Structures are given as structure tokens and as C-alpha cells.
Amino acid sequence: MNDEWNGGVAVVTGAGSGIGEGIARAAASRGMKVVIADIAVDRAEAVARSIRAAGGSALAVATDVSDATALDRLADRAYDAFGHVTLLVNNAGIEMLGHVWNIPAETWNKTIAINVLGVIQSVRAFAPRMISAGKRGWIANVGSIGSLGMMPIQTPYMVSKHAILSFSECLALEMEMIGAPISISCVLPGPVATRIFDDAVEGDEGKASGKHRAIMADMLRTHGLTPDEAAEIILDGIAAGQFWVPTHPELTEAMARTRAEYLIGDHRPHLTEDSRTLL
Numbered sequence: 681m682n683d684e685w686n687g688g689v690a691v692v693t694g695a696g697s698g699i700g701e702g703i704a705r706a707a708a709s710r711g712m713k714v715v716i717a718d719i720a721v722d723r724a725e726a727v728a729r730s731i732r733a734a735g736g737s738a739l740a741v742a743t744d745v746s747d748a749t750a751l752d753r754l755a756d757r758a759y760d761a762f763g764h765v766t767l768l769v770n771n772a773g774i775e776m777l778g779h780v781w782n783i784p785a786e787t788w789n790k791t792i793a794i795n796v797l798g799v800i801q802s803v804r805a806f807a808p809r810m811i812s813a814g815k816r817g818w819i820a821n822v823g824s825i826g827s828l829g830m831m832p833i834q835t836p837y838m839v840s841k842h843a844i845l846s847f848s849e850c851l852a853l854e855m856e857m858i859g860a861p862i863s864i865s866c867v868l869p870g871p872v873a874t875r876i877f878d879d880a881v882e883g884d885e886g887k888a889s890g891k892h893r894a895i896m897a898d899m900l901r902t903h904g905l906t907p908d909e910a911a912e913i914i915l916d917g918i919a920a921g922q923f924w925v926p927t928h929p930e931l932t933e934a935m936a937r938t939r940a941e942y943l944i945g946d947h948r949p950h951l952t953e954d955s956r957t958l959l
């Protein structure tokens with residue numbers, strides 16, 4: 681338990697489902713007032729209602745993170761309702777499947793707008809108030825174990841998650857430059873059993889997308905942590921001030937080692953046995 685969080689305010693994007701919902705519930709159980717931001721307003725309202733029914737404080741705010749002005753409105757609502765934001769978790773994200781050359785331009789744009797710009801514009805909307813308060817604060821951006829790897833047929837997603845890693849690193853350096861007491865974390869979830877692949881946009885209607893979706897959705901259901909399990913690990917890591925917050929540390933370490941060896945050696949991208957089964 682982080683005493684500085686008890687009575688504080690958490691804003692979580694994409695908190696109407698999955699990992700974000702888990703984080704919102706876990707933050708509420710740690711004594712935080714929680715703002716549930718999601719484009720799926722019915723789900724956001726349901727999460728907020730159940731937190732309030734359990735004695736917590738929660739506000740649902742319909743938010744499309746791909747709209748920068750919606751993120752400004754979210755920040756205003758959060759500060760108006762609950763005051764100083766202690767913890768901002770930029771979690772909203774979508775999956776996108778298909779061969780690079782078959783995915784329509786607007787589909788590519790949507791992935792980047794939600795998964796990358798949604799995180800960047802949220803920081804732009806919240807950070808000035810968090811910094812000027814001069815209080816301890818925490819900002820966590822949700823990447824993926826995929827931020828360290830490569831995977832065909834999920835290229836827009838992989839590109840977006842690599843960007844989150846880079847953005848979070850540079851953001852941490854800028855906070856250090858100005859001496860702001862704001863801890864930056866980059867969350868790297870491994871498999872968590874959520875709806876993300878059920879909702880994935882199929883950029884091409886070819887069999888690659890459908891087969892890939894079915895295998896990945898099944899893998900999350902069979903091998904994934906529950907969102908509540910993942911949320912506790914994630915909040916513990918953020919509260920401890922970790923920059924990297926993996927939900928599956930051993931898997932993440934193995935991927936980091938593989939990538940380091942690949943970068944140092946004269947290697948080329950190649951399909952692994954696992955990725956071949958997806959084709």
C-alpha cells in the first residue's frame with residue numbers, strides 16, 4: 681500500500697474493460713478516487729457504479745483518447761470533480777490485424793491515433809497541472825511485452841507499442857531535467873485475459889487476420905493473467921517507482937535478452953516457430 685495514494689486521485693483511460701478496469705478497481709481499493717475514462721461509456725459507467733456501490737469514489741467520463749480536445753475535457757472534469765491528480769494511467773489501446781499492405785490508411789491512422797497519440801496528448805493535457813502542483817505524482821503509459829519484440833500481422837500494434845516505450849523514456853528524462861517529482865513508468869503487460877483480440881480491427885479480411893485473432897484470443901484466455909491479477913502487479917510496480925513494469929518479469933527479461941543479442945549481432949528479422957504457427 682502506498683500511503684501517498686490513499687485519498688489521492690487516479691485517472692485511468694480505457695478503464696471500461698480489461699486491464700484498465702482492473703487498475704481502476706485496484707486503485708479504488710487502495711483508497712483513491714478514480715476517474716474511469718473510456719469511449720465505451722456504458723462500460724465506464726458500470727465500472728464507476730460498482731466502485732461507488734462498494735463504498736469508493738468514482739466518476740465515469742466518456743472519452744475518445746484519439747481526440748486531443750476530449751483529453752483536455754477529461755483533465756478539466758477530473759480536476760473539477762476530485763482535485764489534484766496523483767496517478768495518470770494511459771492504458772486505452774486497440775489491436776489491429778492484417779498484412780501491412782492491405783490495411784487501409786484510415787485503419788493505420790486509427791491505431792496510431794489511439795495507441796500513440798492518445799498517450800502523448802493525455803500527458804500534454806495532464807502534466808502541466810501535475811507539475812505545477814509541485815506534489816509527488818505518477819504517470820504510467822501502457823506499452824506491451826511487444827514493445828520489445830516483433831510480430832507479423834500485428835504490425836500497426838507493434839509499431840505503436842515500440843513508440844510508447846520511446847515516448848516514456850524521453851518523458852522520464854524531461855521530468856528529470858526539470859526536477860519534477862513525477863515518477864514515469866512504462867507498463868509492459870504480457871498475456872492478460874481481456875477482450876482486446878475479440879475487439880481487434882481486421883485491417884484485411886483475409887484468412888491471416890481471422891486465424892491470428894482466433895489463436896491470440898485463445899492464448900490470452902488459456903494462458904493470460906486475470907485483469908485483476910495484472911492490475912495488482914502493475915500498481916505495485918508503479919507505486920514502487922519502477923520505470924519498467926512487466927506483468928511477466930521472466931518472459932520480459934528473456935525477450936529483452938533476445939533483442940539485445942539481435943541488436944548486437946548481425947541479425948535480420950526472422951520468423952520464430954511461434955510466429956509461424958500464426959500464418
Ligand SMILES: NC(=O)c1ccc[n+]([C@@H]2O[C@H](COP(=O)([O-])OP(=O)(O)OC[C@H]3O[C@@H](n4cnc5c(N)ncnc54)[C@H](O)[C@@H]3O)[C@@H](O)[C@H]2O)c1
Pocket residue numbers: 693694695696697698699700717718719720723743744745746771772773774794822823824825826868869870871872873874875876879900904
Ligand atoms: N491483454 C493483453 O494481453 C495485453 C498485453 C499487452 C498490452 N496490453 C495493453 O493493455 C491495454 C489495455 O488492453 P486490454 O487488454 O485491457 O484491452 P480491452 O479491450 O479489454 O480494454 C481496452 C479499453 O480501451 C477502450 N478504448 C478503445 N478505444 C478507445 C478510445 N479511442 N478512447 C478511449 N478508450 C478506448 C475500450 O473501449 C476498452 O474498454 C492496451 O493498451 C493494450 O495494448 C494488453
